[in-house]
Amino acid sequence: MSDREVRTVRTVNAPRELVFAAWTDPEQLARWWGPNGFTNTIHRFELKPEGIWDFTMHGPNGQDFHNTCVFKWIEPPGYLEFDHLKEMHFYKAMVHFIEVEGGTRIEWTMRFDTAKELAPIRTFIERANEENMDKLQVLCKGAS
Numbered sequence: 001m002s003d004r005e006v007r008t009v010r011t012v013n014a015p016r017e018l019v020f021a022a023w024t025d026p027e028q029l030a031r032w033w034g035p036n037g038f039t040n041t042i043h044r045f046e047l048k049p050e051g052i053w054d055f056t057m058h059g060p061n062g063q064d065f066h067n068t069c070v071f072k073w074i075e076p077p078g079y080l081e082f083d084h085l086k087e088m089h090f091y092k093a094m095v096h097f098i099e100v101e102g103g104t105r106i107e108w109t110m111r112f113d114t115a116k117e118l119a120p121i122r123t124f125i126e127r128a129n130e131e132n133m134d135k136l137q138v139l140c141k142g143a144s
Contacts, residue, residue, distance in 0.1 A: 003115035006122060008129040013103040014140035020077035020097050020104075022139055032135035033057070035128040047074060053082065069093075084110075089121070106133070 012019050022028045026045040033040050037060030044054040053069040072092075073081040080095045089112075096107040110125065112118040118125075 002111075004112045004118050006110045006118070006125050006129065008108045008110075008126070008133060009106065010108075010130075010133040010137070011100060011103050011105045012133075012137050012140050014143065016097050016099045016104040017077045018104075018143055019106065019136075019140055020080070022136055022143075023080055023095065023097075024074070024076070028139060030055075032139045033132060035131045036060075036135075047071060049074065089117075106136075 022032065024047050026042045029045075030040040030042050033055075034057045039058045040055050041058065042053070042055045044052050046052050049071060051071045053067075053071065055067050057065040057067060059065065066086075068085045069082045070085060071080075071082045073079065078097050080093075080097075082093050084091050084093060091110045091112045094109045094111070096105075098105040098107065108129065110129075
């Protein structure tokens with residue numbers, strides 16, 4: 001891991017296809033994406049190379065955060081890659097879904113352009129990603 005990357009690893013007790021679907025089905029994704037207390041409105045979701053994922057995250061304090069991502073590489077059910085295009089927080093997300101005994105290991109890397117961009121938000125992102133994974137784990141447990 002470099003000083004411009006955040007890496008989040010979690011094993012979810014669910015089949016790989018189910019976990020991949022939770023990342024690629026907009027209805028499921030809206031239920032778990034974002035830190036605790038956030039909700040989502042997905043405006044556009046085109047799961048294909050160069051497809052757009054356009055959404056608004058609604059913070060618990062009522063503040064809205066518009067986000068746009070572009071899918072770059074989709075290899076069901078093992079890999080998903082997208083670029084997050086928000087100014088000041090541009091990153092490439094690379095997510096591996098690996099079958100392991102008892103479930104699916106998720107290896108999620110967020111690569112920023114520079115360490116300087118990531119440094120002031122690293123702690124927040126690391127915590128937020130763990131909260132994301134907690135919510136994903138609950139969603140998958142209910143579905144499996």
